Amino acid sequence: MSLDKAMAATSSTAAGGLATRQAGTGTGRAVAAAVRIRSAAAKVLRSTAAIAAFAAIWELAPRLGLVDSTFLPPLSTVLSAWWDLAVSGALLEHFQASIVRSISGLLLAITVAIPLGLAIGYYKPVAALLNPLLELFRNTAALALLPVFILILGIGETSKITIVLFACTWPILLSTVNGVRSVDPLLIKSARSLGLQPFKLFFKVILPASLPSIFTGIRLAGASSILVLIAAEMVGAKAGLGYLINYTQYNFQIPEMYAGILTISALGLLINQGLVLLERRFSGWKNNA
Amino acid sequence: MSEKQQQAVITEAAKISFQNVTKRFQVREGRGVSEFTAMDGVNLDVRPGEFMAVVGPSGCGKSTLLDLLAGLSHPTSGQILLDGRPITGPGLDRGIVFQQYALFPWRTARANIEFGLEAKGFSQKERRERARHYLALVGLSGFENRYPHELSGGMKQRVAIARSLAFDPDVLLMDEPFAALDAQTRESLQTELLSIWEQTGKTILFITHGIDEAVYLGQRVAVMTARPGRIKRIIDIPLGKRSEDEDIRSGAEFGALRHEIWSELREEVQRSQAFDRSPVTAKAGLAK
Secondary structure: OOHHHHHHHHHOOOHHHHHHHHOOOHHHHHHHHHHHHHHHHHHHHHHHHHHHHHHHHHHHHHHOOOOOOOOOOOHHHHHHHHHHHHHHOHHHHHHHHHHHHHHHHHHHHHHHHHHHHHHHHHOHHHHHHHHHHHHHHHOOOHHHHHHHHHHHHOOOHHHHHHHHHHHHHHHHHHHHHHHHHOOOHHHHHHHHHOOOOHHHHHHHHHHHHHHHHHHHHHHHHHHHHHHHHHHHHHHOOOOOHHHHHHHHHHOOOHHHHHHHHHHHHHHHHHHHHHHHHHHHHHOOOOOOO | OOHHHHHHHHHHHOOEEEEEEEEEEEEEEOOEEEEEEEEEEEEEEEOOOOEEEEEOOOOOOHHHHHHHHHOOOOOOEEEEEEOOEEOOOOOOOEEEEOOOOOOOOOOOHHHHHHHHHHHHOOOHHHHHHHHHHHHHHOOOOOOOOOOHHHOOHHHHHHHHHHHHHHOOOOEEEEEOOOOOOOHHHHHHHHHHHHHHHHHHOOEEEEEEOOHHHHHHHOOEEEEEOOOOEOEEEEEEOOOOOOOOOOOHHHOHHHHHHHHHHHHHHHHHHHHHHHHHHOOOHHHHHHHO
């Protein structure tokens, strides 16, 4: 087959399989490489198309007068405001303040909620004792407690980290309990038949079997850590992305406000991505990883 | 020799001996609690190195039998002896192969096989060595690092068999191990199991609901009754050595044995179905 013909074939969408089949031959290999590059490009295009369209609308709508550009400045204005904030170092300061709070709150929640969840899931008496109280706490909106935390712990870091800790605890706790309870009884039976004592059974079977569920909880907690933190920072703080947004809005620095919002999205993505990587590292044996 | 003495001799020689074993479960029924008899006065002796198949209609207490033998639950009355000593709990002298494989999904094939060896306290080097040996025995060399979800059903069951053999138990208990496999895989695993049995000389108690499977594998086949489970009859299978090339399943002798067991079972299945249509079904289903 001539190279031309092969290239023509690759331009059709169904060419992927065809080219792979030809990969053994000399020209086929080049074609396959070309197809790979092409399909990679298509993939990038697909995954960015929606975002690009969103950016374009954001840029054009204010410029065309479809929305008031005072309240929604064009994306380019927002980005240049973001750049100014970044260069001045102010953005980094706020970003740091937020990420330190949310990650310390999340880490604390992990160290509290996982052992507690394992205990509740494993020992029925503990569950019976604690469930009513936990149910009450879980259904108390974290932000409703913010005034209490501020009252008791002051307006500093402690109250903010505490509220993140509070908000993050529940998803992790619940999914840990769930994970422990839904371990395949057959696996437990199989391990018990090998004479494993409860302690070893726990560490060798129940814990690893619950890990995927625990990670689901941690990821949910990661999302709510940011949500709660930003709200807390809006209420009372001297730094942080929530503070930045609130402050700029009061001072009518609208492009800066949007710059702050964009940064929060980036922070959220960052934390989620980090957790996904961690999850893959620890439960890579799952089908879907 | 009196009957009692004779009984004693058999008991002494038996690898596994069920002696008048009864198992009842408490079943919640509405507000009250009722009792359900899963096994009633089961007597069964398995000789050392014997391949004993157990068949019975569904709900006849086959799984109860296995749980008791594994030491995962205790008989309500009677006793089960292993090498003349009563079974008090689970132990590495018995290996179990489950129908649903029960492999640990977070462990590779090798790590699954090493699981029991860790419990027995082997060194890491020894574990590796044994895992390799037993993977080769079940024809899975080269699949050491695969996770269970990367293996087919037949391969998973091979790993499970290797795992149970690796810590070198005297007795292998198999609970319908091939029931979830397709016909072809099942036949090839049956043949392989026989050759593994010949190579290792284990005593095997093989629970199945397949008559063909029981006749093909077993030296003797114990037929169980429907609820409550009793041993109805033990049938000798004098088929001699099964060879791979010979289609023993289509022989006249095989057919006759098959029919004999089928007739025994049919009565039980009918009884069990009559039972299913009665309102106590839920109870029985729970205890299964």
